[in-house]
Amino acid sequence: MTDHVGNHLRDRRYLMSSWPYRSALFLTATAVIAAPIAFCFWVLVIPWVVAAQSIGDGQPPRLPVVVLMALGAILLVFGAPLVALPLAALERQRLRWIDPRPLAVPRHPSAVNPVAWLAARYREESTWRAVLYTLLLAVLAPPLYLAGTLLLLLELMLLLSPGLSEWTLGDVVIDGGAGSIPLCLLGIVLIPAFLYLLGLVAAAHDALARRLLGGSDGLRDRLIEVAQSRARLADAFDAERRRIERDLHDGAQHRLTSLTLQLGMARLDVPEDSPAAGPLVQAHAQAKELMVVLRDLVHGIRPQTLTDLGLPAALWDLAANSPVPVSVSAADVLDRLPERIETTAYFVAAEALTNVAKHAVATSASIRLTRSGDGIVLEIQDDGRGGADPARGTGLTGLADRVAAAGGRLFLASPAGGPTLLRVEL
Incomplete structure (x- = not known):
């Protein structure tokens, strides 16, 4: 050299x-x-x-x-x-x-x-x-x-x-x-x-x-190659996740539904004083609980609302299921977005609301989805105690990696005493 x-x-x-x-x-x-x-x-x-x-x-x-x-x-x-x-x-x-x-x-x-x-x-x-x-x-x-x-x-x-x-x-x-x-x-x-x-x-x-x-x-070329490979890995991960969701929805969930129906029909044919009635009732209840768990699992992989109706509807669905009252503002983005952008924004919002419910001690939160030039800006804010730290394992590092793989940027403002604002530009 x-x-x-x-x-x-x-x-x-x-x-x-x-x-x-x-x-x-x-x-x-x-x-x-x-x-x-x-x-x-x-x-x-x-x-x-x-x-x-x-x-x-x-x-x-x-x-x-x-x-x-x-x-x-x-x-x-x-x-x-x-x-x-x-x-x-x-x-x-x-x-x-x-x-x-x-x-x-x-x-x-x-x-x-x-x-x-x-x-x-x-x-x-x-x-x-x-x-x-x-x-x-x-x-x-x-x-x-x-x-x-x-x-x-x-x-x-x-x-x-x-x-x-x-x-x-x-x-x-x-x-x-x-x-x-x-x-x-x-x-x-x-x-x-x-x-x-x-x-x-x-x-x-x-x-x-x-x-x-x-x-x-060649440093710039290597960085470009790394960014492209990271995006390809993220796309491959999303494709594999959709395949798992499809297999669970079309295979396991349908079979479990059929099993639950069969157990329910069997309960009708078995007298209540029969020795088999108790275990059958318990099996039927567990099958119904497992259906709920499987439905939540499939929803967590990729919610059907996001696939069918787009990001704003999926955000409203998130807000409706949140234990903390959440307001949603997404009037500027009513058209469909690229799949990678929609998926990334949805899971950022889902993880952020999970953190709000678990760690923020907040009484309310808000989601704002707006246009910014050729991209979108997603902001999740809560009135909790603040002090969010990526080093404490709250999933923020994983969110930053997911956003970076989609070519976006993530910003966090969380002073002690709150409020906490998470901003994602995609």
Whole structure:
């Protein structure tokens, strides 16, 4: 991880290594690549320069200049990614000349056709970071390479000065021959400085390219992948929960209902003074209790009200079954929402009302469901004693994880003495 030009610049053996020459080769190739890019860029920018000069002279730009400005802007916006993406791929390979450390490559999902693939690339941040890299290369390369060329010519003139009869350096006229030997010695002394300068420029180029083309060592891409996998896991969990609910409702619950009916009919056929009457009555009562337990279990997995009528109706159902009086305000959200959003909001409200009943010592609570831009905001507030703490195992950490998996945010305000406000943005 330390075998790169930036690290070798601090090594005393830098001048004796191959890194100065690898840097020179890298920068020479960069000049070859940057030349056509810079030429095309400045050709597109020239109309803007002309227009700025006309405005500076107090005159509006002419129509042909305006047309060329618009054409140049369109080409830059829509054409720059087409140039930047292959250039970024080339630069990631070329950076190995001076920095063999692995560079994270943005992973692009496959598309069914080239148009969809290109449209997806235009929406990615990595594409526009590559465009920024290309523009910086077009803007910075010409002046830097011009300065580097002048320095190289000066170095060559100093080294070759004894062999020249007479040459000028600005306004200074210098005689060649033996009188230029001190200048030749100065040129020899400046060779290490020139080689170090090559390494510095190459290291700066490497750092900039890795920053823009590598996505901060792929951390952003890994975070996106983790968020997507977490959402997929949440969807898979919800799908499995719906399957369990369906199996319980369509299988076990129906069979238990049939068993309860059969036991009830058997009670009618068995005399009350029969030895079997007592156990039969007890079995019938237990079957009815088990039906209630199973119905509550199925309702807890995913309530039928939420599936059939949507989130507002499910919230009203929660409020009706709460031991604490609960008011519901959901007039702004009467249409159906995406299933993941509805499920997440419902279970947040259910867990919050359970906490209110168990821990808050509250006399009343309220649920407010409102629209906020493209999302919804769910607020559950109670007048209890407050002091809700996720570390005490009240389920708040699990709620935060569920909300985060759905791409939302959870906020909690619960000062000692109350009130407690739980706010979820989805």
